[in-house]
Amino acid sequence: MEIYQSGDFVKTLPCLHYNHDACIDEWLKENITCPICRTVIECLEGIIDDEQTEEYDS
Numbered sequence: 001m002e003i004y005q006s007g008d009f010v011k012t013l014p015c016l017h018y019n020h021d022a023c024i025d026e027w028l029k030e031n032i033t034c035p036i037c038r039t040v041i042e043c044l045e046g047i048i049d050d051e052q053t054e055e056y057d058s
Contacts, residue, residue, distance in 0.1 A: 015039040 004010060009021040017036045019027070024035075032040055 013039075013041055015041075 004018075004020070010018040011021050011024050012018045013024070013034050015034045015037055017034050019035065027035055028041060034041055
């Protein structure tokens with residue numbers, strides 16, 4: 001499990017799990033599932049839209 005710091009940029013997946021922005025983009029280039037719950041993520045070209053990127057605030 002990753003540790004998020006205030007100010008980190010994260011993306012929220014449709015299953016409501018969130019991951020570091022750059023990490024999840026790389027993951028979804030090779031996989032079609034959430035790395036936490038394995039829900040299939042449907043998205044264009046394997047990358048979640050940037051609109052789902054937000055700043056993490058602990």
